[in-house]
Amino acid sequence: MLIIGAGPTGLFAVFEAGLLKLKCHLIDALPQPGGQCAEIYPKKPIYDIPAFPEVLAGDLVDNLMEQIRPFEPGFTLGERAETIEKLEDGSFVVTTNEGTEHHAPVVVIAGGLGSFEPRKPPITNISKYENKGVSYMIKEPEDYRDKRVVIAGGGDSALDWAIFLSDVASEVSLVHRRNEFRGALDSVEKVSELAKEGKINMITEAEVVGLKGDDHLESVVIRHKGEASEEEIKETDHFIPLFGLSPKLGPIANWGLEIEKNAIKVDNSYDYQTNIPGIYAIGDVNTYPGKLKLILCGFHEAAIMCQSAYQRIFPDKKYVMKYTTVSGVSGFDGSKKEAKREVVKSIN
């Protein structure tokens, strides 16, 4: 089974699949498993996981990783599922943005809120200048050597890049809507030092509201806060808005799946399958009447989905759901967990 998204729901699906002797591979755009729980709020407590009065999100992920270890899941991390192709035999090939291809009879989307992508400022013609002067992240700092750069944003990445590029670019301007910056204290101090030295041109209480240029970006329009709302046109070679990341359904939205309320519609009365047979969606990424975006609901959906996926992969096999207390857990690594005999009481 190929699982897109290695958050709690995707991870638990590995366990449920493992009980059915199905092996799983997970793809996730983040560099580590755990999804939001690991990336955004690992230190936040969660109080509504059954039988855990309180558990830190990061610990929940660690526990899930431990629980699925016997089933030896494969991971492709730091890559985003980009395209899907249905083959003649009904199986699928999913290709990532790095070109890694995965072939599986069943695809399970457990993508949560989606993949985290740079937030784009609402400037009407911004897409016209993408890769023609506008970039949302800095891949190759040398591209900015001896160029004029305008950075927008007030967080750590805006500050850090302003500091770094002040040695590379011919001119660095930092535009931020407030006078205060909320980045790490030493970065804030360093930026104000560089501003005093004239190495960073600080433009605060202002925002970039327009872009100009024929083929390539030539200048940005900066609006200063205040009653007059005066606008300034600043010539530049590059504009780098750094406003953090926001979750997007991303390329999955173009896979031909029925989308409603920014989520993937599934049949909840049966098996959480999407409108494309063989593609399932579980956890926060799906929607159906009465949907609750809770981790515990994702776990439930994972268990139900696996039964259906098994039948799809092995249409001729009969299967009876087993209890782990009765059958134990047999890992693909040869490990076997089972209840000790003396634990079982006789019924008189």
Next chain:
Amino acid sequence: MSDIKITIIDREGHAHQVDAPTDMNMNLMEVIKMHELAPEGTIGICGGMAMCASCQCYIQNKEHLMPEKGYEEEDMLDQAFFVEDNSRLSCQIHIEKELDGLEVKIAPYNAD
């Protein structure tokens, strides 16, 4: 039940006076969602952890009664768009009886 009245101006500019319970441990974002005043998927995307700014609102009155902004909210507003001096993340505003008569306007949603 102890409800208060809140006026919420939706993204189309229509004002809605709604009841908000003070005894359900709710925040303003949840009240907006409860009354379906913004389409699902365009508000409270992160669930109310001050991580997405999709629930940004402009506080129209009673600003002095608003709770202080926490670090996470300030940080998020720095990354948000259409931010004004009276911008707040509605998920960070707990419904209290002092807020009876509050008026807020939902900020535009930036699909990008």
